[in-house]
Amino acid sequence: MGEEASKCGQVLHMHVDAASQGFVYLKFSAPEGAQAAHKLLNGRYYQGNQILVEFQFVAPYNAHFGLA
Incomplete structure (x- = not known):
C-alpha cells in the first residue's frame, strides 16, 4: 500500500491497523497527494478487498497518532 501511495x-506517515480488518492510515505532505491517492486507490481491490478512501482532518489525525 505504501508503494502505491x-x-x-x-x-x-503511514499506519496499518493490525487490530482492524485492513484499515490503513496515510498522511501526505500536501492535499494534492491525498487527492491523487483518492483518485488512484478508491474502488480498487487489494488482496480481495475493495479499497474505500476517506479523508480526515489534520488535527484529529495528528492527535490520534501523537504527531505534531
Whole structure:
C-alpha cells in the first residue's frame, strides 16, 4: 500500500491497523497527494478487498497518532 501511495506524493506517515480488518492510515505532505491517492486507490481491490478512501482532518489525525 505504501508503494502505491508514494506514487501520489510524499507520504509523511503511514499506519496499518493490525487490530482492524485492513484499515490503513496515510498522511501526505500536501492535499494534492491525498487527492491523487483518492483518485488512484478508491474502488480498487487489494488482496480481495475493495479499497474505500476517506479523508480526515489534520488535527484529529495528528492527535490520534501523537504527531505534531
